[in-house]
Amino acid sequence: MTAPLIIGEIMQNTYPNYYKKFSCIADKCPDTCCAGWEIVIDPESLSKYEALGGEYAEKIRSLITVDGDGDSIFSPENNRCPFLLDSGLCEMYIELGHNSLCRTCRLFPRHVTYFGARTETGLSLSCPEAARIIMESPEPIYFETEETHADIMPTAIDPSLYFTLIETRKTAINILQNRKFPIEKRIISFLALSEEIQHLIRKNRLSETKTICTKDFLAGQYEIGPHSDKKRVLAKYFGDFKSLEMLDESWKTRLDKAEKTLTVKFPDCEWEYEHLMIYFVFRYMTAAVFDGDLLAKAKFAAVSYIIISRLQAENIADKSARISAMQKYSKEVEHSQLNMDKIFSLIKKSRFYSTDNLINILSQKEN
Ligand code: SF4
Numbered sequence: 001m002t003a004p005l006i007i008g009e010i011m012q013n014t015y016p017n018y019y020k021k022f023s024c025i026a027d028k029c030p031d032t033c034c035a036g037w038e039i040v041i042d043p044e045s046l047s048k049y050e051a052l053g054g055e056y057a058e059k060i061r062s063l064i065t066v067d068g069d070g071d072s073i074f075s076p077e078n079n080r081c082p083f084l085l086d087s088g089l090c091e092m093y094i095e096l097g098h099n100s101l102c103r104t105c106r107l108f109p110r111h112v113t114y115f116g117a118r119t120e121t122g123l124s125l126s127c128p129e130a131a132r133i134i135m136e137s138p139e140p141i142y143f144e145t146e147e148t149h150a151d152i153m154p155t156a157i158d159p160s161l162y163f164t165l166i167e168t169r170k171t172a173i174n175i176l177q178n179r180k181f182p183i184e185k186r187i188i189s190f191l192a193l194s195e196e197i198q199h200l201i202r203k204n205r206l207s208e209t210k211t212i213c214t215k216d217f218l219a220g221q222y223e224i225g226p227h228s229d230k231k232r233v234l235a236k237y238f239g240d241f242k243s244l245e246m247l248d249e250s251w252k253t254r255l256d257k258a259e260k261t262l263t264v265k266f267p268d269c270e271w272e273y274e275h276l277m278i279y280f281v282f283r284y285m286t287a288a289v290f291d292g293d294l295l296a297k298a299k300f301a302a303v304s305y306i307i308i309s310r311l312q313a314e315n316i317a318d319k320s321a322r323i324s325a326m327q328k329y330s331k332e333v334e335h336s337q338l339n340m341d342k343i344f345s346l347i348k349k350s351r352f353y354s355t356d357n358l359i360n361i362l363s364q365k366e367n
Contacts, residue, residue: 011117014145016282018133019122022109025129027088031327033108033127034081034090036247037335040071045102056095113287114155115162122283125276125330128323134279135323138271140177141278157289161201164209165286165294168197171213172285172298176277181218183273184362187302189217190277191362194298195355201292224363227356234259234361236352237303244332244339251332254325258310266316276308276326277301295355299347302358304329 041049041064049060063082065075074082083091092100099106109127113120123130134141175189196212227233238259242252280301288294308329315321333339347353 009117009149010147011119011150012145013119013121013148013150014143015121016123016134016278017142017144018136019110021133021136022123022130026090029088029128031128031331032084032088034084034105035079036331038067038071038073038076039081039102039104040067040073042103046072048100056092060092111283113283115157115286115289116155119150120282120286122279124334125279125326126335128327131323131327131330134275135272135319135326140271141275143282155290160206161292162286162289164197164201164206165288167209167213168193168294169281169285172281173278175217176274176281178218179270179274183270183277183305185218186274187277187305188222188359188362189220190281191298191302191355191359192220192222193217194295198293198295201288201294222359222363224360225356227354227360228352230361233352233357234306236350237306240343240346241307241333244342245336247332247336248328251328254311254328255307257314258307261310261313264313264316269316269319269322272322273305273309277305280304293348296344296347299353299355299358300343302362303343303347303353304333306358306361 046064049057049064052060063074064072067073076082081090083093085091085094090101090105109124109130111122111124123134125131125134171193172190175193176186178186181189193212193215196215197209200206200208200212238255242255246252280297284297284300285294288297308326311325311329312322315325333343351357
């Protein structure tokens with residue numbers, strides 16, 4: 001059940017510099033977002049469809065059903081949205097225009113997180129066009145904030161934790177964009193930073209955030225504590241990802257292959273990993289304001305890098321294949337709440353996802 005939106009309030013919105021470049025490529029899309037998953041209809045759209053007059057409105061209403069969780073959805077046909085035409089276009093969009101779409105379809109691939117009167121919006125890597133745009137330019141990604149009138153989802157947040165997370169995120173971005181160091185070293189330093197800030201969060205010592213954020217994490221050598229054998233850890237990670245709900249059965253085969261491969265260093269694509277990490281950091285880090293678990297978000301970003309870099313190894317010289325591996329990962333993992341809940345639960349509970357195990361894998365050249 002979602003909270004009701006407050007319509008047309010003044011708010012600050014922060015977004016990555018590539019955000020406004022997105023436009024759906026519809027029938028030219030190699031992997032439509034209108035198949036493979038359920039579209040839950042938000043209450044406002046549902047009321048709109050119930051009140052809509054005309055012949056086409058009858059068709060819309062006839063295609064609405066209720067799923068096992070009690071959510072109203074459009075009844076899928078052969079695992080596809082019933083409005084998706086063979087041409088790859090959306091019939092509802094053609095008949096009634098963009099504003100007729102439900103909130104999920106109007107927004108996707110844009111994601112929004114509400115922090116009181118602030119929002120953060122980005123593009124999801126699970127859309128091939130968004131992934132292409134995110135990975136288009138080697139220039140470091142930056143963020144813009146603008147004041148705007150928009151719809152606010154009311155959320156109660158702890159301001160001191162929120163500003164701690166904002167400061168930590170700035171430091172994390174500086175670390176991850178420092179190109180004097182290899183990407184693995186940057187991710188290790190990012191994990192070390194997150195571990196120290198998580199300690200402050202646990203001990204309720206947020207006033208010490210600045211001291212931690214001014215430390216030079218990249219200059220130091222992380223002392224790896226007790227850890228498990230690298231092969232066992234990787235087998236556990238791949239086993240966990242293979243146990244997730246799958247949209248596409250070929251995903252398992254890709255994970256099987258990736259598990260057996262060594263990561264391959266390919267010149268000139270470190271900035272893509274940097275953009276990938278910035279994507280995860282921007283999307284998830286400040287959301288720790290809702291559960292206080294910053295370290296789990298950092299570990300998710302690190303384990304995602306570990307899996308994705310192995311998924312790419314087979315076709316490492318081909319940029320579109322590298323981007324496709326990131327997009328598939330995002331679609332399979334990030335776009336299933338069930339999968340995200342399972343992975344985060346494993347990250348929080350299993351010793352295999354300890355910072356030391358992650359750093360041990362990242363710190364070895366021959367992975
Ligand atoms: S996945 Fe992206 S580009 Fe493809 S149809 Fe959906 S929004 Fe458009």
